[in-house]
Amino acid sequence: MTKFGPHIDRMTAYCTFCPKMCRFSCPAASAEGRETVTPWGMMRLLELAKDGSVALDDDVADAFFHCTGCRRCQTFCAHDNDVPRALWKARSWVVDSGFLPEAYQEMYQRFEEHQSPWDEAQAQIDDSPFDRDASVAYWPDCSTAAHSPELVGAIGRLLEKVLGEPVRLVRSEEAGRTPCCGFPLSAAGIESPEEIRDKRWPGFEGVHTVWTDCAALAAWNHPSSSWQLDDDDTPQMGHIFELLARRLPKIEPPDNPLDAADCLLHQSCYVTRQIDAKDLVDSIVSQITDTPPDKLAYGDDESPCCGGRVHYQVLEPEASDLASQKVVESLERNEGKERMVTTSSMCHHAMDEASEQDVVESLLRWVCEAYEVIS
Secondary structure, three states, X not given: OOOOOHHHHHHHHHXXXXXXXXXXXXXXXXXXXXXXXXXXXXXXXXXXXXXXXXXXXXXXXXXOOOOOOOOHHHHOOOOOOOHHHXXXXXXXXXXXXXXXXXXXXXXXXXXXXXXXXXXXOOOOOOOOOOOOOOOEXXXXXXXXXXXXXXXXXXXXXXXXXXXXXXXXXXXEOOOOEOOOOOHHHHHOOOOOXXXXXXXXXXXXXOOOEEEEOOXXXXXXXXXXXOOOOOOOOOOEEEEHHHHHHHHHHHOOXXXXXXXXXXXXXXXXXXXXXXXXOHHHHHHHHHHHEEEOOEEOOOOHHHOOOOOOOHHHHHHOHHHHHHHHHHHHHHHHHOOOOOEEEEOOHHHHHHHHHHHOOOOEEEHHHHHHHHOOOOO
16 A cells, blocks of 8 residues: 555545535536546545555546645535645656656656746846845746746836845846746656755855745745645745735835726635735735725635646646636626736736636736836
8 A cells, every 4th residue: 555644544535435515616627527637536546546446557647637736625625635735645656656647748848948837938027126136035936927027027126115125036047047936847746846946946045035926836835835845944935925915004005006996806726725825915905906806706715716827737728728717707797897806927827818808917916006116
């Protein structure tokens, strides 16, 4: 019997005998329409595979890769089962056993070539607001750097404004670009967080604090997330929302607060459930709007996942798009709502691409606009 530890053994046992009460909550199950990729299906298969009742083959191994890590099923679980924690372990096991979906092999090559899960070359980033010698650094979400490069410089100016000191941009001097933190490789079971840190992270000499808008990177350093990085050597890391919620009330309020009465707020699952930042988001929104956006019918801990995490996008692009479309369609069910703002760059890109309506906006861009650090 494969050893996963008593905690995961207990979770798979509980899931095995559950009547699938969380099925509706799973973006992969909803988009793909297969029982195999429900939380129950994946955890039941893990229970059978780890005790040897079913042989590990390509089809069995593939099932474990269809969890986005959103943790929404946990919200509706009577046993508080952390399904992503178990399935991340399962992925590492099957990869070590020689099974890896072809889509992830291609993603791995992209990382090897240019330190990013994205195909396209990184656009030019305005690094003029940044100071290479600063002791505080900003590490952009790879989706921000790839798809909203103009926002990187604006966030640099915003951080300098709220901190009152210069900020360094995290870059790989060897590659000449802002690298991805490597989370998609960990989510695919290819490399552990510690291997990624040692192999792929740039140096942080002279840096004591790193702020990021990547919720996956922040989750590695958050005690209640589904995965943690065993690390005492790198600088303190936190999500930029932690800083903004603490510092925005201490600076001059925006001259022209935003009117978001026609908007719905989508709370990214990683921001909401992996790093528990929903209250921070509410605080930030209250600082920059005079009329705040309404939340989705399922809000806060129940906020739906858009399926936009890159490791799920590259594995199931059509299902990922469908999950994103379903979230954006919430606008149609809310009279007077014409826009949606999301708390994650990754979600922004995924929903924007899937909807093709130009109705999805970024909360960080809103903050930059409110404080006039972006044109």
